[in-house]
Amino acid sequence: MSNTAADIEEARWRLVLARQEPEQAFVYAVRTTGIYCRPTCPSRRPLPANVSFFDTTVAARTAGYRPCLRCEPDRQGEAGHTSAEAAVIAACRAMRAHGGPLPAAQLRSITGLSQRGLSRAFAAVAGTSARAFGDAVRTGTARVLLRTGSPVTEAVFAAGFGSVRAFYDTAAPTLGMTPSSYARGAVGEHLSWTSVNTVVGTVLAVASARGLCAVRIGPHLPRLLDEVQTEFPAATFTPEHEALTDVASGLAALAAGHPAAAALPLDVRGSAFQARVWSALRRIPAGETRSYGEVAAEIGAPTAVRAVASACARNRLALVVPCHRVVRSDGTLGGFRWGLSVKQSLLDHEKREHNR
Numbered sequence: 001m002s003n004t005a006a007d008i009e010e011a012r013w014r015l016v017l018a019r020q021e022p023e024q025a026f027v028y029a030v031r032t033t034g035i036y037c038r039p040t041c042p043s044r045r046p047l048p049a050n051v052s053f054f055d056t057t058v059a060a061r062t063a064g065y066r067p068c069l070r071c072e073p074d075r076q077g078e079a080g081h082t083s084a085e086a087a088v089i090a091a092c093r094a095m096r097a098h099g100g101p102l103p104a105a106q107l108r109s110i111t112g113l114s115q116r117g118l119s120r121a122f123a124a125v126a127g128t129s130a131r132a133f134g135d136a137v138r139t140g141t142a143r144v145l146l147r148t149g150s151p152v153t154e155a156v157f158a159a160g161f162g163s164v165r166a167f168y169d170t171a172a173p174t175l176g177m178t179p180s181s182y183a184r185g186a187v188g189e190h191l192s193w194t195s196v197n198t199v200v201g202t203v204l205a206v207a208s209a210r211g212l213c214a215v216r217i218g219p220h221l222p223r224l225l226d227e228v229q230t231e232f233p234a235a236t237f238t239p240e241h242e243a244l245t246d247v248a249s250g251l252a253a254l255a256a257g258h259p260a261a262a263a264l265p266l267d268v269r270g271s272a273f274q275a276r277v278w279s280a281l282r283r284i285p286a287g288e289t290r291s292y293g294e295v296a297a298e299i300g301a302p303t304a305v306r307a308v309a310s311a312c313a314r315n316r317l318a319l320v321v322p323c324h325r326v327v328r329s330d331g332t333l334g335g336f337r338w339g340l341s342v343k344q345s346l347l348d349h350e351k352r353e354h355n356r
């Protein structure tokens with residue numbers, strides 16, 4: 001039996017008419033309403049001429065459709081992952097078990113996605129390809145991916161595969177935000193802040209509902225507040241010192257060269273490339289430094305030294321994303337958004353703690 005695109009569409013349309021759960025996930029989108037649905041959606045069946053099919057909800061959103069409020073195609077049962085995320089996780093897990101890349105046919109049978117569907121899902125969720133992930137597994141650079149129990153975006157971020165893009169593709173459309181408005185803070189977005197005096201000066205922490213979205217260091221709190229309000233001009237800011245006590249003490253610990261007692265949830269806002277750089281910075285142990293070139297090599301972009309330096313300079317999350325651990329290849333400090341004396345002082349504290 002042939003498997004032409006028309007055959008697949010026809011089989012999918014039959015499932016939609018029967019409101020039947022498919023073996024291989026897909027959604028159908030309706031041109032006239034701009035909505036996409038699960039095949040099992042109880043809503044009225046559209047005219048077939050207005051319907052297109054997508055392997056993943058990510059693909060449907062990318063094509064400009066919105067999720068149906070009745071069947072909630074992005075809400076997933078198991079582990080809270082979307083079908084694209086679940087497919088990527090399954091593929092990653094299989095490649096980790098295998099210790100390297102797997103043939104496309106094997107990935108298709110593991111994920112239930114077509115090759116095209118899987119590469120779209122990988123690009124959207126992980127900001128990379130299955131092949132690149134497999135290679136990273138083989139060279140040992142993907143080992144921190146998919147820590148059990150952590151949300152997929154954080155896990156993907158931890159491995160340096162750009163969860164920011166995943167965030168845009170999964171959460172942002174639900175919030176009705178575009179990536180650029182998300183990066184700046186959408187109108188009415190509520191951000192809470194607190195500040196803490198540390199050994200390197202005042203640290204301002206700003207958090208969204210997802211986690212820390214800005215951490216800044218400086219001598220004057222009002223100026224720091226001004227700066228973040230300029231950076232997120234559409235958001236509203238509320239002091240929440242009590243709710244952010246753990247965040248404040250975690251940041252004070254980091255400033256003094258100690259590890260934070262609890263993991264600080266992050267809401268990373270930047271490009272996929274920046275996210276890869278920032279993720280690599282988080283893997284530099286306290287007490288050590290890397291050159292910009294070494295970070296570029298670490299993220300698999302050895303010629304992108306200037307872009308790495310620029311991503312370091314645009315780091316919004318001081319201390320948590322330790323851009324202070326990146327120095328020039330000749331060992332001199334290079335730049336630091338929050339001042340070279342602060343950078344030197346952070347490195348000194350970390351070295352001292354490390355050598356104890």
Ligand SMILES: [Zn+2]
Binds near residue numbers: 036037038042068069
């Ligand atoms: Zn629906």
